[in-house]
Amino acid sequence: MRTWSTAEVAKLAGVTARTLRHYDAVGLLEPAATGHGGIRRYGRAELLRLQQILLLRRLGLRLETIGDILDGGLDPVAALRHHADHLQAERDRIDRLAATVDATIRQLEGGGPMAPETWFDGLDAAQQAEFEAEARRRWGDEAVDAGDAAIKQMEPTERAAIPGRFEDLHRRLGALLASGEDPEAEAVQRIADEHYRFIARLWGTEPTAEAYRGLGELYTDDPAFTATYDRVAAGLARFLRAAMDHYAQANL
């Protein structure tokens, strides 16, 4: 027995016959011979190649890449290094996702830090969770926990007023934007000052210039925030960010 049929190879290698036909179709593994009605026959060389294919496949490489490697057109080490980078990135992405999902679950259960009723107007539970996860990434756990503690210490009436306070600031900023004011204009900067002090209250500490600018970046980088602001007035997110940048540079 020097050659094997599709079913035999499939059993030996632990794949389905369909897979073998697929590999034939894409030119990854062609049978040693086909005859008599298209019947495939595989030889020892094909078995070996299949082994290597399956190994590389289990490393997560794409079939096309595997083909390039086995046909000598691609350096295996380079390809694997590239793949390792890709895996690393994937893992990081999943880690971030998982953190955000966990935060969202905590938010929805209502028990976690940053209770829903206290935060940004216009952000629902999932958005707040995302913001929290992002905040922990940007400013660290301590900063976020400190902010949470600061909010928890407020009077209930003050807490309840937070969303309204934001709305107020945003509306007034939107009006200035609509009237063509520059982000660095004094009228705008006065509101930025109010905004800064308000954020400081919420955070339980006065943000550094860097932290405050980072918050501004968040407004424009995160589509959820951007959309929230832009519903108040088109371009408000960028306008606010510019105002915050200038404020930080001038006063912090």
Place this chain on the structure above:
Amino acid sequence: MRTWSTAEVAKLAGVTARTLRHYDAVGLLEPAATGHGGIRRYGRAELLRLQQILLLRRLGLRLETIGDILDGGLDPVAALRHHADHLQAERDRIDRLAATVDATIRQLEGGGPMAPETWFDGLDAAQQAEFEAEARRRWGDEAVDAGDAAIKQMEPTERAAIPGRFEDLHRRLGALLASGEDPEAEAVQRIADEHYRFIARLWGTEPTAEAYRGLGELYTDDPAFTATYDRVAAGLARFLRAAMDHYAQANL
């Protein structure tokens, strides 16, 4: 301005118009009204729904699941918990993949532990790397490093003889299998004893019953090994594993 066009919504939410049409097509987000040549118009409610869709999407949920949640047919917390489990599994999978890829790279570079020329006959570099990764998972880093050290201390001639020694054992086992012997037969168990002592030499220590049985499991569980053995003789992997099981039970 109380309604928005496709392009406006797209800009506000940071998605493409194609995406909005897609969401309409799959029934995830239908415009408030369509008229005059199919022109879509979105209202405030649709904007809010879109926000929630995008948030849940960024958590990695599938569109269908998102639809179920937003239509009230699915508990968000339960869905997210389920999703978190899924993410966890994915991360673990990627971690294992990355470990195997790293091991493969080390093997291919030839510098790492378990140099290619010393290990199993029939396993190429990638396979050996996979085996190494699997071994570290099953028996821990110390065991694998100890084995590596043991092999490094051998005389070069003895090292070179390893593959041939395996081949010899496998051929003799294959002959006994072909002649219909039982895995527990004395003739088979004598070879199992040789096999055990040989593995002990390679590992630098005498495997426990559990470790030896675990090695047998690997032979049948891992298609790469199974195929390698079954090329020597059909069913050899299972035969060897049964012999190892019995040997461990009777002698260890």
Place this chain on the structure above:
DNA sequence: GCTAGCGGCTGACGCTGCGTCAACGGCAAC
């Protein structure tokens, strides 16, 4: 000589979430 059954074959659709043409329509500015 008929039929059932086993294996093998070739299409072709399905899955996921859109990106990317292609082909066409309507409306405003020039």
Place this chain on the structure above:
DNA sequence: GTTGCCGTTGACGCAGCGTCAGCCGCTAGC
């Protein structure tokens, strides 16, 4: 009338096969 912009509806493409559907050839049993 034309150009250009924004809108529309198909339809293919991607990755890697799973899963029919429909057909052919050989063998065994009746």
